[in-house]
Amino acid sequence: xxxxxxxxxxxxxxxxxxxxxxxxxxxxxxxxxxxxxxxxxxxxxxxxxxxxxxxxxxxxxxxxxxxxxxxxxxxxxxxxxxxxxxxxxxxxxxxxxxxxxxxxxxxxxxxxxxxxxxxxxxxxxxxxxxxxxxxxxxxxxxxxxxxxxxxxxxxxxxxxxxxxxxxxxxxxxxxxxxxxxxxxxxxxxxxxxxxxxxxxxxxxxxxxxxxxxxx
Numbered sequence: 001x002x003x004x005x006x007x008x009x010x011x012x013x014x015x016x017x018x019x020x021x022x023x024x025x026x027x028x029x030x031x032x033x034x035x036x037x038x039x040x041x042x043x044x045x046x047x048x049x050x051x052x053x054x055x056x057x058x059x060x061x062x063x064x065x066x067x068x069x070x071x072x073x074x075x076x077x078x079x080x081x082x083x084x085x086x087x088x089x090x091x092x093x094x095x096x097x098x099x100x101x102x103x104x105x106x107x108x109x110x111x112x113x114x115x116x117x118x119x120x121x122x123x124x125x126x127x128x129x130x131x132x133x134x135x136x137x138x139x140x141x142x143x144x145x146x147x148x149x150x151x152x153x154x155x156x157x158x159x160x161x162x163x164x165x166x167x168x169x170x171x172x173x174x175x176x177x178x179x180x181x182x183x184x185x186x187x188x189x190x191x192x193x194x195x196x197x198x199x200x201x202x203x204x205x206x207x208x209x210x211x212x213x214x215x
Contacts, residue, residue: 017187020183020187021184021187024180024183024184024187025184027176027180028177028180028181028184031173031174031176031177031180032177034169034170034173035170035173035174035177038166038170038173038174039174041150041153041154042154042170044150045150045151045153045154046154048147048150048151049151049154049155052151055147057144057145057147057148058145059142059143059144059145060142060143060145061140061141061142061143062140062141062142062143063138063139063140064098064099064137064138064139064140065136065137065138065139066095066098066099066136066137066139067135067136067137068091068094068130068135068136068137069094069135070135072088072090072091072094072135073132073135075088075090075091076088076091076115076130076132079110079115080110081110081111081112082110082111082112083110084107084108084109084110085107085108085110086105086106086107086108087103087106087108087115087117087130091130092104095128095137095139099128099139101119101126101128101139103117103119103128106119112132113131113132113133114129114130114131114132115129115130115132116128116129116130117129119141120157120158121158121159122148122149122150122152122153122157122158122159123143123144123145123146123148123149123150123151123152124141124142124143124144124148124149125141125142126139126140126141126142127139127140182199185199
């Protein structure tokens, strides 16, 4: 009886190890598939951000001047004297058609003299001003190029809530990928003697750089 029990222990241990290997491999490849493209994007933009001062950007500035028709100008009279509120729908639609921008329900900053809308996006900045007395419209957009666009996506700058949710999901997938990879390293460490020295090196190098060279 003791002999059979001792014989079953290695078998059950092997089954447990096989179960965890299959489970970890499954989570590892699923998380790697989910975060693969995002990881490439964030790794590449990590390099461009680190060398941002050396990468020349050639901003392109577009200016437009329009005159708001009298009926639309009159519709601004119902807007608040001060504070934040969206443009009247008909004014937003007219400006969107002529400037090829999507104003939607974007809030404007209202004062007695003007309505001002700031419209920053990844890689670009834009603003629009409407003179409430004359109906003169000024619009300016500064485009800093694709590198700046991708860098702003990396930082989540002016990218909106949907992109913010994507970054959160991407970060969780990366955590799952790294944690399952760590457990897989543990399961394979007996056959790969350099596993933990290399893991330790990955910890010690950035730690030393931070302690010695960052002041």
